[in-house]
Amino acid sequence: MKRESLPDLHKDIYNCPLCKTYCEQEHFHIQEDMEGNKELVYLHSILPVDLARIIAERQVISVCTICEDSYMWVKGKLVYPNYGEVPEPNDDLPEEIKTLYQEAASVFNLSPRSSAALLRLAIEKFLELEGYQGNLNKKISTLVTNGASDIIQKGLDAIRYYGNKGVHPGELDLSENKEDITYLFDLLNVISEEFITKPKRVNDFYSKLPFGFREHIDKRDRQTLK
Numbered sequence: 001m002k003r004e005s006l007p008d009l010h011k012d013i014y015n016c017p018l019c020k021t022y023c024e025q026e027h028f029h030i031q032e033d034m035e036g037n038k039e040l041v042y043l044h045s046i047l048p049v050d051l052a053r054i055i056a057e058r059q060v061i062s063v064c065t066i067c068e069d070s071y072m073w074v075k076g077k078l079v080y081p082n083y084g085e086v087p088e089p090n091d092d093l094p095e096e097i098k099t100l101y102q103e104a105a106s107v108f109n110l111s112p113r114s115s116a117a118l119l120r121l122a123i124e125k126f127l128e129l130e131g132y133q134g135n136l137n138k139k140i141s142t143l144v145t146n147g148a149s150d151i152i153q154k155g156l157d158a159i160r161y162y163g164n165k166g167v168h169p170g171e172l173d174l175s176e177n178k179e180d181i182t183y184l185f186d187l188l189n190v191i192s193e194e195f196i197t198k199p200k201r202v203n204d205f206y207s208k209l210p211f212g213f214r215e216h217i218d219k220r221d222r223q224t225l226k
Contacts, residue, residue: 007078009043010055016064016067021066028061030061040061059072059073077109079110086182090193090196090197093188097125101188103118112178119184120184122188123156123159123187152191152194
C-alpha cells in the first residue's frame, strides 16, 4: 500500500516534494558565527525549546535521503519547490482547467485559502465545459440524474457545504486545512478521469475492433432503439 504524508518540518519521514518517495528527510538550518562564517546545523540536534523559534524565523534546507535533492523552507513554509506537495494534474485536463490547477498549486504553500478558491473555480468550470449549467447544487443534481458515481457526488457536495458554511464559527474551514485542500486536487483529477480519461481509453480500445464487427454492433443498437 502506497504511503502518503505531506512535508512537515516537525517530521523526519514523509513524501519528498521532489521525488515523491515516502522516506526519511534530513533538515538543516544555516547558522552564522560572529565572523560571518556560515555552516549547516542539523535541525534535530537543537534543543526543543529553540526548535520552534528557528523554524518560525529562519531558512531551513531539507535533503531527501533517496533522491538526495534539497528543498527550502522560509519561516516554516515550503518555498522551493513551490508546489511539490500536491499531486500532478491529469494529462487529460482541458488547458483552461489545467492552468487553474497549476495556479492553485503555485500558491498552495503561500496561501492555502487562495488555492482552495481556485480549485473550486476549476471544478465548477470543468463541469461547465462538460455541459452542466447553474450553481454547483444544480450541477450536482444533473450529474446524479445522469448517473454520476456516488464518490463524485459526495465529493462535490462536501465542497459545496464547506465552501458555503466554512466561514461560520465552530465549523470546519476547508481553506485552513492543507490536507483537505490536497483532496481538492485529487477530486479534480478523479472527475476528469471519469469524464475524459476512462471514456477515451474505452473508445481507443473499441476503435481497434474490426470494422465489420463494429458495424454489426451499430446495426444491433439501431434495432434496439426502434
